[in-house]
Amino acid sequence: MASLTPTVGGSRARRAAVPFSQSPASGTLAGVLTSIAAGICLLLVVLMLLFLLWYTWPAIRYNGLSILSDITWNIGNQYGTGSSIHNGVAAEPGAEFGGLVFLVGTLLSALLAMVFAVPLALGVALTIVYRLPERLRLPTNALIELMAGIPSVVYGLWGTIVLVPWVGNHVAPFVTHHFGFIPFLGGDAGSGNGLFAAAIVLAIMVMPIMVATVRDVLLAQPKSIYEASMALGSTSWQAVTHAVLPSVRTGIVGAILVAFGRALGETMAVLMVAGNAINILPQNIFSPINTIAAVVVSQLESAVSDASGVAQRSLAELALVLFVISLAVNTIARVAIRGQDRSH
Amino acid sequence: MVSHVKRNVAISRFWWVLCIASLVGALLVLLSLFGFVFVRGIAAIRPDIFVTVTQGIAGGLANAIAGTMLLVTLAVVLVVPVGIGAAIWVTQFAPDRLRIVVRLSIDVLFGVPSIVVGYFLYVALVETAGWGFSLVAGSLALAIIMLPYVYRAADLAFSAVPRDLVEASVALGARPLTTFLRVAFPWALPGTLTGLLIGVGIALGETAPLIYTAGWSNYMPTLAPTHSPVGYLTYVVWTFINEPFKESHQLAYAAAFLLMIGIFVTNFVARAAVEYWASRTRSHA
Amino acid sequence: MREGGPERCTALVIFNEGNYMRKLTAVALAAVFALGSLAAARAATPILETGSSLLYPLMNIWVASYQAKNHGVQITTQSTGSGTGISQAIAGVAQIGASDAYMGDPQMRGHRMLNIPLAISAQQINYNLPGLNNVHLHLSGPVLAGIYMGRIKYWNDPQIKALNRPYAGRLPHRTIIPVHRTDGSGDTFIFSQYLSFTTPMWSHGPGYGTSISWPSVPTAVGANGNPGMVQACKATPYSIAYIGVSFINETNKAGLGYALLKNRAGRFLAPTASTIGSAAAAMYSKTPRDERISLVFAPGANSYPIINYEYAIVNPHQKSAQTREALVKFLSWVLDHNGGQQMHFLNAVHFLPLPGSIAKLSRTQIAQIH
Numbered sequence: 001m002a003s004l005t006p007t008v009g010g011s012r013a014r015r016a017a018v019p020f021s022q023s024p025a026s027g028t029l030a031g032v033l034t035s036i037a038a039g040i041c042l043l044l045v046v047l048m049l050l051f052l053l054w055y056t057w058p059a060i061r062y063n064g065l066s067i068l069s070d071i072t073w074n075i076g077n078q079y080g081t082g083s084s085i086h087n088g089v090a091a092e093p094g095a096e097f098g099g100l101v102f103l104v105g106t107l108l109s110a111l112l113a114m115v116f117a118v119p120l121a122l123g124v125a126l127t128i129v130y131r132l133p134e135r136l137r138l139p140t141n142a143l144i145e146l147m148a149g150i151p152s153v154v155y156g157l158w159g160t161i162v163l164v165p166w167v168g169n170h171v172a173p174f175v176t177h178h179f180g181f182i183p184f185l186g187g188d189a190g191s192g193n194g195l196f197a198a199a200i201v202l203a204i205m206v207m208p209i210m211v212a213t214v215r216d217v218l219l220a221q222p223k224s225i226y227e228a229s230m231a232l233g234s235t236s237w238q239a240v241t242h243a244v245l246p247s248v249r250t251g252i253v254g255a256i257l258v259a260f261g262r263a264l265g266e267t268m269a270v271l272m273v274a275g276n277a278i279n280i281l282p283q284n285i286f287s288p289i290n291t292i293a294a295v296v297v298s299q300l301e302s303a304v305s306d307a308s309g310v311a312q313r314s315l316a317e318l319a320l321v322l323f324v325i326s327l328a329v330n331t332i333a334r335v336a337i338r339g340q341d342r343s344h
Numbered sequence: 345m346v347s348h349v350k351r352n353v354a355i356s357r358f359w360w361v362l363c364i365a366s367l368v369g370a371l372l373v374l375l376s377l378f379g380f381v382f383v384r385g386i387a388a389i390r391p392d393i394f395v396t397v398t399q400g401i402a403g404g405l406a407n408a409i410a411g412t413m414l415l416v417t418l419a420v421v422l423v424v425p426v427g428i429g430a431a432i433w434v435t436q437f438a439p440d441r442l443r444i445v446v447r448l449s450i451d452v453l454f455g456v457p458s459i460v461v462g463y464f465l466y467v468a469l470v471e472t473a474g475w476g477f478s479l480v481a482g483s484l485a486l487a488i489i490m491l492p493y494v495y496r497a498a499d500l501a502f503s504a505v506p507r508d509l510v511e512a513s514v515a516l517g518a519r520p521l522t523t524f525l526r527v528a529f530p531w532a533l534p535g536t537l538t539g540l541l542i543g544v545g546i547a548l549g550e551t552a553p554l555i556y557t558a559g560w561s562n563y564m565p566t567l568a569p570t571h572s573p574v575g576y577l578t579y580v581v582w583t584f585i586n587e588p589f590k591e592s593h594q595l596a597y598a599a600a601f602l603l604m605i606g607i608f609v610t611n612f613v614a615r616a617a618v619e620y621w622a623s624r625t626r627s628h629a
Numbered sequence: 630m631r632e633g634g635p636e637r638c639t640a641l642v643i644f645n646e647g648n649y650m651r652k653l654t655a656v657a658l659a660a661v662f663a664l665g666s667l668a669a670a671r672a673a674t675p676i677l678e679t680g681s682s683l684l685y686p687l688m689n690i691w692v693a694s695y696q697a698k699n700h701g702v703q704i705t706t707q708s709t710g711s712g713t714g715i716s717q718a719i720a721g722v723a724q725i726g727a728s729d730a731y732m733g734d735p736q737m738r739g740h741r742m743l744n745i746p747l748a749i750s751a752q753q754i755n756y757n758l759p760g761l762n763n764v765h766l767h768l769s770g771p772v773l774a775g776i777y778m779g780r781i782k783y784w785n786d787p788q789i790k791a792l793n794r795p796y797a798g799r800l801p802h803r804t805i806i807p808v809h810r811t812d813g814s815g816d817t818f819i820f821s822q823y824l825s826f827t828t829p830m831w832s833h834g835p836g837y838g839t840s841i842s843w844p845s846v847p848t849a850v851g852a853n854g855n856p857g858m859v860q861a862c863k864a865t866p867y868s869i870a871y872i873g874v875s876f877i878n879e880t881n882k883a884g885l886g887y888a889l890l891k892n893r894a895g896r897f898l899a900p901t902a903s904t905i906g907s908a909a910a911a912m913y914s915k916t917p918r919d920e921r922i923s924l925v926f927a928p929g930a931n932s933y934p935i936i937n938y939e940y941a942i943v944n945p946h947q948k949s950a951q952t953r954e955a956l957v958k959f960l961s962w963v964l965d966h967n968g969g970q971q972m973h974f975l976n977a978v979h980f981l982p983l984p985g986s987i988a989k990l991s992r993t994q995i996a997q998i999h
Contacts, residue, residue, distance in 0.1 A: 028521065030432075030521065030524075031433070031436075031437045033429060034429040034430065034432045034433035034436070034437060035433050035437065035438075036429070037425060037426045037427075037428075037429025037430040037432075037433060038429070038430040038433040038434060038438065038442075038446050040426050040430070041426065041427075041430045041446060041449055041450060041453075041491065041495065042445065042446055042449050044449075044453070044488065044491075045449040045450075045452050045453055046449070048456065048460075048461075048464050049452075051464055051467075051468065052460070052464070055467065071845075072842060073842060074841075074842030075838075075840055075842075077836050077838060078733040078735060078736060078838045078839065078840075079733035079734070079735075079836075079837065079838055080733075080735075080836070081734070083735075092735060094836070094842075096842075119366070120366045120369065120370060121366075122363075122366075123362060123363035123364075123365070123366030123367065124363070124366050124367045124370050126363045127360075127363045127364050127366070127367040128367070131360060131363065131364060132367075140367070140371075142615060143371065143374060144370070145611065145615075146374075146607075146608070146611055147370075147374050147377075149542075149545045149546075149549070149607045149610075149611050150377065150549070150604065150607065151548065151549025151550070151551070151578060151581075151603055151604075151607065152549060152550075152551065152552075153549070153551050153578045153581040153582050153600070153603075154377070154381060154549070154581065154600050154603060154604065155377075156581075156582070157381075157581055157585055157596065157597075157600055158376075158377050158380050158381070160585060161380070161585070162376065162380055164864075165864065168864075168865070187847070188804055188847055188848050190806070190848055190850075191806055191848070191850055191861075191864070191865040191868065192864075192865075193850055204373055207370060211370075234352075235352045235353055235355070235356035236356055236360070237355060237356035237357075237359045237360060238352065238356065261455070265455075265457035265458075267457065267458065267459050267551075267552045268551045268552055268578075268582060272582070275850050275851065276811045276850065276851025276852070276853075277849070277851070278811075278842075278843050278849075278851065279842060279843055279844065279845050280845035280846065280847060280849070283847045287847060287848075288848070288849065288850055288851070290851075293457050293459055293552075296457075296459045296460075296463065297459055297552055297555065298811045298812065298851070298853065299811070299840075300463070300556070301709060301710050301712050301713040301716075301812045301813050302710075302712045302811075302812060302813035302839065302840030303813075303840075304712065304713065304716035304717075304720075304813075305712040305713075305715050305716050305736070305813045305839055305840060307733070307735040307736040307738070307739050308735070316463065319457065319459065319460045319463065322457055322460075323455065323456060323457065323460060326455045326457065327452060327455040330451065330454065330455045331451075334451070399689070399693065401689075470720075470722060471720050471722070474721070476721075476722050477677075477722060559677075559707075559722075560705070560707055561705050562705050562706065563675075563703050563705065571675075572675055573675075573677060573705065583708075586852075586853055586854060586856050586857040586860055587856040587860075588856050588859040588860055588863070588876070588879040588882070588883060589856075589879070
């Protein structure tokens with residue numbers, strides 16, 4: 001069954017159809033035209049990277065390492081006099097661009113989302129592959145894939161109207177009251193907007209991607225592994241946990257990483273439920289947070305009012321940080337999935 | 345021994361129940377989402393929202409519907425030649441090393457958060473080139489976001505054309521261009537189309553990259569390529585739910601509902617294309 | 630051979646379709662751009678107004694009324710926050726940047742923009758305090774600063790009690806959730822000015838601006854625009870927020886309480902036409918020719934402490950004559966006492982009109998648009 005959900009490393013099939021390579025006709029108009037198209041793709045990526053680097057360079061000089069280690073984000077006094085100078089770059093007085101709050105928020109919300117989503121997605125995928133009658137599989141797959149296509153703002157809308165009040169009025173007061181002795185669960189219950197709500201929304205959003213990938217990995221596995229284990233007298237669950245899952249471990253890790261990468265870069269839904277925290281690290285699981293992607297949207301409007309321009313460029317630098325992180329995660333995921341493809 | 349087996353069976357059953365429960369749970373969440381959007385959306389849909397434009401925070405959605413359609417259509421027009429062309433080049437013409445470079449750049453594009461694309465175009469086109477918020481800037485943003493999906497589907501589809509079919513055609517003396525157009529292209533079309541439709545679904549639901557490129561407008565979009573901001577449905581969902589007015593909430597729900605319908609339709613068509621493709625593949629195997 | 634037949638037939642059809650599609654695409658592209666230039670030439674002059682969410686409700690009323698009689702122009706209004714209004718006006722993306730804040734000197738050095746007051750507005754402090762929303766708490770600058778700095782953590786803090794003797798027993802031991810704006814905002818500007826002018830610790834700390842570095846408060850929540858503030862305050866019990874007076878109808882409908890604020894003379898006042906008017910009257914003579922001045926914490930026994938001019942930030946140099954004409958005409962209408970300054974417009978959002986002397990200064994500035 002072909003998946004609608006694109007997964008990293010999908011286009012690594014062997015080069016099958018090459019009618020042109022067998023003739024000198026590769027110099028034809030078609031070749032030239034399509035090579036222009038490919039050139040545009042390449043140019044686009046290079047341009048965007050160069051642009052980001054060039055554009056953020058003054059911010060990189062101004063901020064140094066503090067973009068990763070400081071918690072204070074302050075575009076400086078726009079109504080004052082004088083300026084604040086670091087490494088030859090001038091910003092408004094008092095300007096400091098620490099991104100630690102956003103970095104921590106990004107990583108924590110994505111990690112917590114994985115804590116919720118991974119067991120759920122594994123359960124769903126295993127059920128689809130090993131438990132669902134054939135005629136229920138197609139509609140279930142269709143529903144799961146439909147879920148992957150729901151726009152971020154619609155998840156955000158649902159999060160704002162349904163999830164956040166539920167967390168703020170019921171979940172958070174209950175948990176902080178009864179389980180407050182556990183670190184990171186006690187303290188202020190807050191308003192419902194925060195790390196917990198963001199992680200739930202993210203978990204729901206990335207789950208379909210994970211289900212689709214794990215399902216495909218499981219289906220690609222020879223049925224004989226499962227059947228042999230069953231024939232040896234194990235229960236179906238033992239066959240899955242002792243025989244099937246170990247053989248697809250890297251593929252599952254890859255699926256988790258792909259989902260993790262998505263969660264890191266998700267913007268609108270998180271922006272709508274995360275609470276827009278600034279200058280403070282989360283105190284508990286219900287604290288308001290902020291993520292890099294969300295802060296780029298919500299702070300760009302403020303940043304552009306910085307006369308020195310450093311605030312805008314620092315925001316772009318944050319975007320660059322996010323870009324590097326998601327590139328790293330995606331690369332590792334691809335390597336993992338390719339390793340899985342090769343292993344059988 | 346028997347009790348041991350019994351215990352194992354019980355454990356097995358326990359875990360499977362949990363697995364099935366997670367599927368039921370996921371479907372319940374989906375139901376809650378759909379129910380929420382559909383119940384509130386249908387209640388908010390009035391016939392006149394299709395013909396009146398947004399006035400401040402009330403009015404209709406005609407401008408946003410037309411804007412979304414226009415933005416996505418132009419994005420498709422922009423992305424099709426580039427994405428599919430590049431995939432054709434990579435699968436048919438490219439030397440090994442360049443093929444890897446193009447595929448790598450597409451992988452990189454997958455990792456670019458959509459807000460970064462919007463921001464890039466805002467500084468480059470809206471501000472520096474002086475286009476202002478415009479149809480072309482917004483569509484370009486959507487096209488860049490769709491590009492990796494369209495490219496990858498096309499690459500996959502053209503790579504999957506059976507080798508023997510191509511070789512047979514060449515052996516029968518067909519020219520490469522004829523072979524490509526009559527054998528490879530028709531074979532790869534459904535898969536490519538599916539990728540394009542996935543891209544359309546994603547473009548329909550995008551917000552972040554449009555805020556700083558298409559801007560927003562209360563009026564019907566003109567076809568002016570630049571200097572004329574365009575409204576779109578996702579903006580309504582994002583902004584209007586934050587307004588303290590009932591009318592604006594209604595518009596946000598209606599917009600969310602229309603978006604979901606749009607995505608259902610593209611999803612359905614994409615799925616039908618996959619099935620069609622799969623049946624063709626099976627008939628050849 | 631028979632088997633290959635239909636297959637080839639399909640292939641042929643698809644091939645032809647492909648060719649046709651490509652031609653169609655080219656024609657469509659050409660058509661889009663041709664129509665585009667045509668539409669651009671024939672359409673009404675577009676004017677983009679973006680920025681202040683405090684001014685937005687009034688802008689919508691103004692524009693609807695103006696558009697009814699002037700068809701040659703299409704004015705789009707957008708509620709994005711004053712910071713965006715200023716920066717998009719500078720960037721030339723918007724023709725009118727609506728702002729509750731005037732531009733700072735560093736910004737003016739880089740870009741000579743006109744700061745043209747259009748009306749007088751004020752800000753209220755709202756709270757969602759179950760059981761106490763029908764009473765008007767007394768609050769002062771230092772107490773608000775304490776709340777937004779996290780030094781005053783609970784609603785029954787002694788400092789709040791001290792200002793509210795009659796209700797001291799009813800103030801709950803609940804964590805205060807301070808709500809602030811995330812977008813660059815003129816409301817943040819005038820609110821932080823009130824805190825700066827009344828509390829040394831605030832002026833040496835966060836200071837004032839359209840976007841300030843908020844102190845670390847674990848429960849603090851950010852919201853987007855005045856509408857977002859109303860929504861957040863309504864949805865979050867025990868929260869406090871600063872919201873422009875143009876949203877009084879909405880805050881009332883949401884059942885939020887509003888505070889009486891301590892003015893320079895030490896009196897606690899609500900924002901009414903009379904108290905806003907007194908504060909404004911105290912500042913008219915001090916308004917400089919470029920009209921960039923804070924009206925916050927004005928002297929006078931009956932002066933409400935947080936009021937401001939609502940500005941249109943306009944680039945004096947407009948590239949197209951058509952745009953300039955449309956812009957000047959609209960702004961002049963807004964400042965006309967038979968136009969935008971009519972009381973029925975301003976009453977709807979609880980604003981006050983500009984007095985003659987200030988409207989004259991604004992008209993002089995509009996005359997500089999070239």
